[in-house]
Structures are given as structure tokens and as C-alpha cells.
Amino acid sequence: MAGVIEMTARRRPPSPLLTRMRDRSPGLADALTGGAVAAGLGLASFAVLVMMLWITSPYPDSGPGGALHVAAALWLLAHGADLVRTDTLAGVPAPVGIQPLLLLALPVWLLHRAARDATDGGAADGDDGFEGGVEVVDIAVVAGPPLVSARTAWAGVVLGYLAVAAPAALYAAGGALRPSWVWTGVCVPLVAVVAAGAGVWSAHGRPGGPLRRLLGVLPTGVRRLVLGPDGRPGVAARAAAAGAAVLLGGGALLVAVSLVGHGTAAQAALLRLTEGWSGRFAVLLLCAALVPNAAVWGAAYALGPGFALGAGHVVSPLSSAPAPFLPPFPLLAAVPEAGEGRLVHWVAAGAVPVAAGVVVGWVVAQGAASAERGGTRPGGGCGAAWPPGRTVRAAALAAVLCAAVLAGLAALAGGPLGVTVLARFGPVWWQVGAAALAWLMLVAVPTAVTVRAWRCRAPQADGPRIGKQREEPAGGARKAGRPRKGTRPGRGWFTRTGVAGVTGGDATPADGDAKPETSPPAPDAAYTPFDHDAMYGLQDQQDDTAFGPYDFLSADPAPEP
Structure with missing residues (x-):
């Protein structure tokens, strides 16, 4: 009977001693290793890309050591740390503070994956499937809680990541692009803490308890609109996310349409900036990494405050005044010509925040209507309807959250590119936040109240005949x-x-x-x-x-x- 297959429904749990050993030292060791590997993979990715461009470049200015220094500096820049350029013509160090937002996705994803794997690392280990010459086939394995605690996995990944980031920052300090120690000491640990915490939270099934504790300072009514009772985003949070997506998508659309209209100027800028195909490829990669920044700049342009292309040179729908001495860059070709704004600029820019406000109000009204009607039963009326005041508060809270998101993205998308005239590039965060709040308050609140009233009356006016008769x-x-x-x-x-x-x-x-x-x-x-x-x-x-x-x-x- 050695070939008999035993069908089991539950895997035998490990011994308590093995569980305690995994909870203590092996869990922390695995988390430290995972964090270090995540940092090493990020550095290796940047190093491979920079070395490939350096090898294919027809005029390399430095040796492989200089290319590796640049790779380490770019890796720190991806975390939000400012860099300092020392080899300027005037001899004065010039800051480089514009971070390509697309580069941030790589370290965040690596940290998230490392924290999640460190939390679930020992949960899948068990018997080897053979017992006494009989092959054991598991039909269903009952999943239990992760063997590694959340604090152990989170702390291990963060410490392992920072253990690699510190030598990388010291190594980058010897190159032409040197990291700013203040921004490096703030941004790199902040990214590691937030991304690793999100990974541990995801490994534990995304419970709503931690979010409720973070939102504990808010009033109960506001907390319910931000976070639902089941731990999912509430009505205000969903509406704010939808509004931010419409604003960013509209900004990206404005940039794309302007680039198509100025296609000849963009092509000339690309050809003037470099001659070899490797250099043009590098410029195109930089443009692709700056696409999220361009979307934020387009959203700031649509909201009204616009963005700055140098100190004292603001580009907005009302007027455009770019700096006269800008380097030729394909994305800068999308900037409107200097002078007063035309009607097409006003209409194209004003349509984006109006659409965002309508979407925010519609999402809030949908949440209010679903709570009003209490389900999809025939003849369901508005007995449990949200009052108009609660609908207004939800729309206002969604506007505040969306404005905060846009203000944060505006702060990340801009920065200095030098001194004097080049000391200010990009939108001003507080102006973008104030403009987004004003637009959404003016459009989203009336839309939410109107759509809520219409959806509440629709079942009574157009309901089925059988529902009216049963009343x-x-x-x-x-x-x-x-x-x-x-x-x-x-x-x-x-x-x-x-x-x-x-x-x-x-x-x-x-x-x-x-x-x-x-x-x-x-x-x-x-x-x-x-x-x-x-x-x-x-x-x-x-x-x-x-x-x-x-x-x-x-x-x-x-x-x-």
C-alpha cells in the first residue's frame, strides 16, 4: 500500500519551538536581508542604465567611476533628495531639485515587495509532502496569520534598506552630482518607512484598524466619510481620488495636445540638444521620467496659478512669460508663446477643473443615493436619505482632500535647477491647493446636491407600476x-x-x-x-x-x- 495517496485537508502546524525561533531571529534576519536586497536591486538598475548610456556615448567625459557616481546620485534623486552640481561655469554650486516622479516608482515597489515577502516569509514552510513512504497531497491548506510580526518585518526592511543607502550616499558625495545631506537624511528614510509600512499592511490583509488609529484625531462624522466601516475608502475619499485623477489626466491631455501642436519645435529641440543616437535616447528617457511632472504642471496651468519657468516668469492661461534663456528641451516646447492668453487657452484650461468638480459631485451623489434608497428592492424610496447638509459636507471634504493631494504633488513636481533666475521651476504648492479648493467647492457642492435630489426622486417618478400599487x-x-x-x-x-x-x-x-x-x-x-x-x-x-x-x-x- 505504499502507493496509496492520502488526501488531507489541513497541513500539520509547526512545533511551538520552531514558531518561536521564526518569530525572533530568523524573521528579523530575513527582513534585514530583504531590505538590503531591495536597495541593491534599485542601485543595480540605475547603474546598468547609466553604464549602458556611458558605453554607447561617443564622447564620454569621465571613466566608469564617474558613471557609477552619477548612478548613485540618480538613485538618491529618485527618493526625493536634492542634488548639488559642482562643475558650473561660475564655480558656484547649483542645486538640482526637480525629481522625476516616475523614478520614485522603482524604490517604492521594491520596498513594498520586500516588506510583504518578509512578513509572509515563513508561512508557507511545512512538511515536505512525504511521510513514511506515502505521498501526501494537500487538498486545502488553511492559511493562518503571518509568522513574522508586523513590527519585526517593518523594522528589519527599513534598517536593511538604510544600511545600503548610507554607503551609497557617501559614495555619491565624491562625484560631480553630490547629494544634499539635509534632504537625503529626510527623504530616503521617509520613503523607506512609508513604503515598507504599506507592504506590511498589505501582507496582513489591509485591515482598517491602523487607518482608523491614524484618523483618530478627526471627528467621527468626518472619519466615516474618509474611511468606511469595512475599512475601505469612504465616499469623500473616493470622490477626492476621482477628482485628482481627472485633474491629472486633464493636465496630461493639455500637455499632449500642446506638444502635438508644437511638434516641429519639440523635434528641433531634441536635435539641437544632442547629436548621437545614444544621447537622444537618454533625452527621451528623461522626458518619459518627467511625464508625471508634466501632468502636474498641466493641472496647475488648468487651475489658474500656472507654473514658473524661472524666477519672475510665470506661465498661466491669462498670460505666458517664460524665461528668455531656457535650454532646448522637448517638453519645454509645449509652453505657450509669450504674451496674453487667448480664448482657446481659457476654454481648454477651464474645462479641466469644471470636469473634475462634476466628477467629484457625481461620486458624492452616488454614495448619498445608495444610502438613501437602501438597496435595489422595487419601490425603495428615500426613507433613509442623507440630508442635504451631510451631502454638502461630504462634497466639501472631498474638495479639501483633493486639494491637499494636488498641493503635495505640486510640491514634489517642482524645484530649483540653479541659482538666480533658475532658482524657481514648477508650480507653487499653496497656490495650486487654494485654486483646486476654490474650483471644487464652486462646482462639486452644487453638483452633489442637484444629482442627489434627482436620484432621490427618480424611483417615485419613473418606478414600476407594481411598486406604486403595493404602496x-x-x-x-x-x-x-x-x-x-x-x-x-x-x-x-x-x-x-x-x-x-x-x-x-x-x-x-x-x-x-x-x-x-x-x-x-x-x-x-x-x-x-x-x-x-x-x-x-x-x-x-x-x-x-x-x-x-x-x-x-x-x-x-x-x-x-
Whole structure:
């Protein structure tokens, strides 16, 4: 019987000693290793890309050591740390503070994956599937909580990541692009803490308890709008996310349309900036990494404050005043020409925040309507309707959250590129936040109230006929109690309060076309006429030629043998 396959439904749990050992040192060791590997993979990715561009470049300015220094500096820049360029013509160090937002996705994803794997690392280990020469096949393995605690996994990943980031920052300090120690000491640990915490939270099934504790300073009503009772985003959070997506998508669309319109200038800028194909490839990669920044700049342009291309040179729908000495760059070709804004600029820019406000108000109204109607049952009314005040508060809170998101993205998307004139590039965060709040308050709140009232009245105006009839059961029952014309009342008719004549009684015909009243009832009749109208409160038809629901049945069926 060595070939018998044993079908098991539960895997044997490990011993308590093994569990304790995994919880302590092996869990922390695995988390430290995972964090270090995540940092090493990020550094290696940047190093491979920079070395490939350096090898294919027809005029390399430095050796492989300089390329590796640049790779380490770019890796720190991806975390949000500012860099300092030392080899300037004036000899004055120039800051480089614009971080390509697309580069941030790589370290965040690596940290998230490392923290999640460190939390679930020992959960899948068990027996090897063979026991005493018998092959054991697990049909279902009951999943338990992760063996590594959340704090152990989180702390291990963060410490392991920073253990690699510190030597990388020291190594980058010897190159032409040196990291700013203040921004490096703030941004790199902040990214590691947040991304690793999100990974541990994801490994534990995304519970709502930690988020509720973070939002504990908010009032109860506001907290319910931000976070639902099941731990998912509430109405205000969903509406804010939808509004931010519309604003960013509209900004990206404005940039794309402007680039298409200025395609010749963008192509000339690319050809002037470099001659070799490797250099053009590097410029295109930089443009791709700056696409999220361009979307934020386009959203700031649509909201009204615009963005700065140098100190004192603001580009907005009302007027455009770019700096006269800008380097040729393909994305800068999308900037409108200097001068007063035209009507097409106003209409194109104003359509984006109006659309965002309508979307925010619509999402809030949908949440209010679903709470009002209490489900999808026929004839559901507005008995549990949100009051207009709560709808207004939800729309206002969504506007505040969306404005905060746009302000944070505006702060990340801009920064200095040098000194004096180049000291200010990108949108001003507080201006973008204030403009987004004003637009959304003006558009989202009236939209939410109007759509809520319309959706609340829609079931009463256009609801099904059966729903309206069931709202008046008393009148329908009284009308259904009257027999049709040409029939005699009998004891075998159904009523609202019960059923009469089931055990006996005369069988009454269903309509005027049945047999005359002189016909004697069939003996031992097993069929009793069924008045469908009386059951559902439908109105009786007064004419003799009306067709009833059960007129096709015989009024006097033959007795069963």
C-alpha cells in the first residue's frame, strides 16, 4: 500500500519551538536581508542604465567611476533628495531639485515587495509532502496569520534598506552630482518607512484598524466619510481620488495636445540638444521620467496659478512669460508663446477643473443615493436619505482632500535647477491647493446636491407600476374583494386576510364567458378558482370582455378519477 495517496485537508502546524525561533531571529534576519536586497536591486538598475548610456556615448567625459557616481546620485534623486552640481561655469554650486516622479516608482515597489515577502516569509514552510513512504497531497491548506510580526518585518526592511543607502550616499558625495545631506537624511528614510509600512499592511490583509488609529484625531462624522466601516475608502475619499485623477489626466491631455501642436519645435529641440543616437535616447528617457511632472504642471496651468519657468516668469492661461534663456528641451516646447492668453487657452484650461468638480459631485451623489434608497428592492424610496447638509459636507471634504493631494504633488513636481533666475521651476504648492479648493467647492457642492435630489426622486417618478400599487394595499384589497360583473360571489375567493373555500364551497366562474349559473358544480371538485388580482391588489376590470390572468383555465373542470 505504499502507493496509496492520502488526501488531507489541513497541513500539520509547526512545533511551538520552531514558531518561536521564526518569530525572533530568523524573521528579523530575513527582513534585514530583504531590505538590503531591495536597495541593491534599485542601485543595480540605475547603474546598468547609466553604464549602458556611458558605453554607447561617443564622447564620454569621465571613466566608469564617474558613471557609477552619477548612478548613485540618480538613485538618491529618485527618493526625493536634492542634488548639488559642482562643475558650473561660475564655480558656484547649483542645486538640482526637480525629481522625476516616475523614478520614485522603482524604490517604492521594491520596498513594498520586500516588506510583504518578509512578513509572509515563513508561512508557507511545512512538511515536505512525504511521510513514511506515502505521498501526501494537500487538498486545502488553511492559511493562518503571518509568522513574522508586523513590527519585526517593518523594522528589519527599513534598517536593511538604510544600511545600503548610507554607503551609497557617501559614495555619491565624491562625484560631480553630490547629494544634499539635509534632504537625503529626510527623504530616503521617509520613503523607506512609508513604503515598507504599506507592504506590511498589505501582507496582513489591509485591515482598517491602523487607518482608523491614524484618523483618530478627526471627528467621527468626518472619519466615516474618509474611511468606511469595512475599512475601505469612504465616499469623500473616493470622490477626492476621482477628482485628482481627472485633474491629472486633464493636465496630461493639455500637455499632449500642446506638444502635438508644437511638434516641429519639440523635434528641433531634441536635435539641437544632442547629436548621437545614444544621447537622444537618454533625452527621451528623461522626458518619459518627467511625464508625471508634466501632468502636474498641466493641472496647475488648468487651475489658474500656472507654473514658473524661472524666477519672475510665470506661465498661466491669462498670460505666458517664460524665461528668455531656457535650454532646448522637448517638453519645454509645449509652453505657450509669450504674451496674453487667448480664448482657446481659457476654454481648454477651464474645462479641466469644471470636469473634475462634476466628477467629484457625481461620486458624492452616488454614495448619498445608495444610502438613501437602501438597496435595489422595487419601490425603495428615500426613507433613509442623507440630508442635504451631510451631502454638502461630504462634497466639501472631498474638495479639501483633493486639494491637499494636488498641493503635495505640486510640491514634489517642482524645484530649483540653479541659482538666480533658475532658482524657481514648477508650480507653487499653496497656490495650486487654494485654486483646486476654490474650483471644487464652486462646482462639486452644487453638483452633489442637484444629482442627489434627482436620484432621490427618480424611483417615485419613473418606478414600476407594481411598486406604486403595493404602496396602496388597502385600496387595492378593497377593490379586489368585489367580484366581476356577471358573476355571483362565492366562498372560494382569496382575500388579503386569508383564503376561504379551500376545503369546500361552490366554484365560482372566472369571467362572463364561463358556464351559466344554472350549471351544477362538479362533485368533489379539486380545483378552486384563484383570484390573482386580489392577491396583489390589482384593480378589477369592470367590462365583461376583459381578459383576466387565469381566463384560459376552465371554470368547471372535470372531476379527477
